Amino acid sequence: MTINFTVNGEDRSVDVDPDTPLLWVLRDELKMTGTKFGCGIAQCGACTVHLDGMPRRSCVTPISMVDGSDVTTIEGVSGPEAEAVQAAWTAIDVPQCGYCQSGQIMSATALLQMVTNPTDEDIDNAMAGNICRCATYVRIRQAIHDAAKTLEG
Amino acid sequence: MNIQTSRRGFLTGLIVAVALPRLARAEGRAGYFNELPAGDSEWAPNAFIRVAPDNTVTVLIKHIEFGQGPYTGLTTLVAEEMDADWGQMRAAAAPADAEKYANLAFGMQGTGGSTAMANSFMQMRKAGAAARAMLVAAAAQKFGVSPDQITIEKGVLRAGDQSASFGELAEAAASQTAPEDPPVKDPADFRLIGTDLPKVDTKAKTDGQAQFSLDVYRDGMLTAVVAHPPKFGATVAGFDDSAATQVAGVRKVVQIPQGVAVLADNTFAALKGRAALKVDWDDSAAETRSSEQMVQEWTAAAQATGNSTKDWEIEASGDVDQALADGDVLEATYVFPYLAHTPMEPLDGVLELREGEAEVWMGSQMQTGDAAAVSQVLGIDNVRLHTMLAGGSFGRRAQQDSHFAAELAAVAKANGPGAVKLMWTREDDIKGGYYRPLTVHNMKGAIGADGKLTAWDHGIASQPIFIGTPFEPMLQGGPDFSAFEGASELRYATPNHRLRWSQMDSPVSTLWWRSVGHSHTGFAVECFIDELLEKAGQDPIEGRLALLGDDHPREKAVLQRAAEMAQMSGDYGYGVAVVKSFDTYVAQIAEVEDRGGVPHVRRVWCAVDCGIAVNPNVIRAQMEGGIGYGLSAVLYSEITLEEGGLIRQANWDGYPIMRIPQMPAVEVAIIPSAEPPTGVGEPGTPPIGPAVANAWRRMTGTALRRLPIIPVPVA
Structure with a gap:
């Protein structure tokens, strides 16, 4: 089955089993490896992408649902929120192993696109779906607050 | 080839803010290569360093990088001795080659036991110092001066008004003789070691470019x-x-x-x-016993009333049985489940x-x-x-x-x-074994009203990790120290002491899990001593300091530092633990809230002594992460064998992991030290469990002796 969608603004067309999760289309077909596999059942958030602007676990999103949609991945995420998040992440060296951080950054960026000055509770709600086994949570929280401050100007 | 260049957290509960120190970032950002460049034009002064004509210095890292920081730390050591600019530094994985890249603590190439920095500290500094000496010799020839007239600062060699970069001198340096035993810097002259240099792998781990x-x-x-x-x-x-x-x-x-x-x-x-x-x-x-049945068998063995494959007497002094007969005895049994590691990448x-x-x-x-x-x-x-x-x-x-x-x-x-x-999928990972061994501790002790321990009798039952594997010869016929490290060489002075280990066996495969034996001995020892001190009416910190005596100054220093940091109030419970593991000393104090009958950890104060602090920011990060990893397991994690031997858990839904709302604020203090550096990957993990359990017991009266504290209800 042929599926047409965009990834990071570029037109893409794939002919795959329609049940194939978006995660494996991005990785195996398009060789875009920034989006990670962690659990396969939407428990960890390592595979988070933006689907039509909303954060989505690509490991449980069949490619058939993506037809006609716009997908944004860590390789292409852009705009003031993404830049502020990535700069804040870098400034305090948030990552340890780094494997979950694509998903963390996609979730954090989506949060700041929706809430300009998130409270701790907002952060807990938006980020609780993203596991970090290195437990970089203290720094993730700080980096989101830092990014929000940058965006305020 | 892909080159990566350029170069206060708030608590859930919305109350407490603890600022992370801002990093002083005068230096540029170094980077790393996903794959070592195969450049023929590079100068290779030794197995660890490559200097390219473009002035980049690549350090070949013999240890795997999975977040604990060797790419940054080992690169720092070379940059320090070469007097390089941080922005010109690159890290890359060394090839697999035991002759060149053995872990000096193992005799083969590998990473573990928090040894990466400890075993590399002099080796990498010597490598950097040798390269520096060859660059100086080359510059002396080029400038027509004697070597002692050359200075190096931020990767530039100077004499008078002449100067040259490493890259410009690389070709000439290649024809110099490498010194066999070059002098390294006096620590007083360190310019990079001891500073929060930006990590080499951060950028690639924020834009999706890092290659796993x-x-x-x-x-x-x-x-x-x-x-x-x-x-x-x-x-x-x-x-x-x-x-x-x-x-x-x-x-x-x-x-x-x-x-x-x-x-x-x-x-x-x-x-x-x-x-x-x-x-x-x-x-x-196949193993068909349930883990519950194992707990019963292991418990009997730990109490010296059951069967084991072999009983080992590890340590004995004085007359424990008599001292127990004479004393006011406290007995406690601690049960630790099998644990899977579940790294993010299976x-x-x-x-x-x-x-x-x-x-x-x-x-x-x-x-x-x-x-x-x-x-x-x-x-x-x-x-x-x-x-x-x-x-x-x-x-x-x-x-x-x-x-x-x-x-x-x-x-x-x-x-x-x-x-x-x-x-491997996550299900393969969780069901696939190589677990932290299911372990039972039985402890009997007595303490006088003066706070002095009169008896300490400690039995441990668990599967080995070395025995029965290709690593067994390393034990030279001795017991598997991974089962009781941290319980042996007890730091709390007592004249009557005994430690036994009952070796249990099962087809369930076992492996070292962050901090290995300390992941359970730290809990058992620190909870038991706390309970004994409480029974004797002693303060948990003063009582520990007294028992530690004069032979354990570094344990005492971290304990005292953590106590100074902690801001205690009457609204919450507080517990302390101090554990030495892998030659690093860590004390933690946890602030715990009773949230509907279960503990919620609000804040943790952590003091660490790991010798010379090569990169304080990485050390703080490892303490934060070690606390989160340990707390996650103590609160939630267990692998269960059902009757018949099937594993109950399959994925993170049944094997819960701590998420951001549960993460406490963490404040870390590093004890200044001139001792050689020791590891930080594991030592942050052992103290958090007992610190939380001690807080809970002192607050509620309930001793937590079976982990996890909040098990997943059986459907």
Whole structure:
């Protein structure tokens, strides 16, 4: 089955089993490896992408649902929120192993696109779906607050 | 080749803010290479350093990077001795080569036991100092001055008004003689060591460019998953692949020693194929006991009333039985479950088989053993192993038996020439064994009203980690210290002391889990001493300080520092623990809230003494992470064998992991020290569990002696 969608603004067309999760289309077909596999059942958030602007676990999103949609991945995420998040992440060296951080950054960026000055509770709600086994949570929280401050100007 | 260059958290509960120190970032950002550049134009003063004409200095890192920081730390050591500019530094994984890149603590290439910095500290400084001496000699010739007139600052050599960069001098330096034993800097002259240099791998880990094993795609590569036995010790009796081979994209279904492998054009087809596969298992040699039954058997053995494979007397002094008979005895039994490590990136790797050679990409933590396993399975001497960044490990990738490399090679052998990726799913990971051993401690002790310990009798029952594996010869016939490290060499003085270990056996495979034996001995010892002190009416900190006496100044210093940091109020419970592990000393105080009958940890104050602090920011990060990792397990984690031997848990829904709302604020203090550096990857983990349990007991009166504290309800 042929599926047409965009990834990071570029037109893409794939002919795959329609049940194939978006995660494996991005990785195996398009060789875009920034989006990670962690659990396969939407428990960890390592595979988070933006689907039509909303954060989505690509490991449980069949490619058939993506037809006609716009997908944004860590390789292409852009705009003031993404830049502020990535700069804040870098400034305090948030990552340890780094494997979950694509998903963390996609979730954090989506949060700041929706809430300009998130409270701790907002952060807990938006980020609780993203596991970090290195437990970089203290720094993730700080980096989101830092990014929000940058965006305020 | 991909080059990466350029170069206060708030608590849930919305109340407390603790600022992380702002990093002083005058230096540029160094980077790393996903693959070591194969440049012929580079100058290689030794096995660890490459200087390119473009003025970059690449440090070959013999230790795997999975977040604990060796890429940054070891690169810092070289940059320090060369007087390089941080922005010109690059890290890259060293090839698998035990002759050049052995862990000096192991005698083979590998990472573990928090040894990366400790074993590399002088080696990497000497490598940097040798390169520096050759650059100075080259500059002296070029400038027409004597070497002692040369100065180096931020990668530029100067004499008078002449100057040259490392890159400009590389060719001339290559013809200089490498000094055999170059002098290294006096620590008073350190310019980079001791500062918060930005990590070399951060940028690539924020833009999706960092390459892990799962990200390796080779031309024509197939992807494989393996159906493993659902019970430990079971084997394949037969299988029916008629439905699996009908799945579009499935290329081959084949039995290997580890199970039945499904090879396909892509991951989804492989997973679908495995789901359609029917395997009959031979359970005749399988573990069929439940973990509950094991707990009972282990408990009896720890109490010296049950059976074991072998009982070892580890330590004995005085007359424990008499002292217990004379004293006011406290007895406690602590039960620790099997634990899976569940690194974010499950086990995976790629092997490309060509005529007479194999090339492997994996997050290898034991390069020497893993390459040998591939070589043995394939019958090929020429194995080239690339050590990839790994998405966490916590011990899981350091396998005594190199089981993953052997399985990858078995799949590749069944596949024939070409490339194949083997991926374990999260379910494979959680059900796949190599667990922190299920362990039971039985402790009896007595303490006088004066706070002096009169007796300490400690029995431990657990499976070994070394015994029965290729690592057993390292024990030289002795007991498996991984079972009781941290319980031996008890720091709390007592004249009557005994430590026994009952070796238990099971087909369930075991492995070191972040902090190994300390993950349970730290809990048992620190909870038991706290309870004894409470019974004697002693303060937990003053009582510990008194028992530590004069022989443990570094334990006392971290304890005192943590006590100074802690801001205690009457609204919450507070508990303390101090654990020395891997030659690093850590004390933690936890602030715990009773939230509907279960503990919620609000804040943790942590003091650490790890000798010279090479990168304080990395040390703080490892303490934060070690606390989170330890707390997650103590609160939530257990692997359960059902009656019959099946594993109850399958994925993170049944094996919960701490998430951001549960993470406490963490404040870290590093004790200034001139001692050689020791590791920080593991030592942050052991104290948090007992600190929380002690807080809870002092607050509620309930001692937490069986982990996890908040088990998942059985459906």
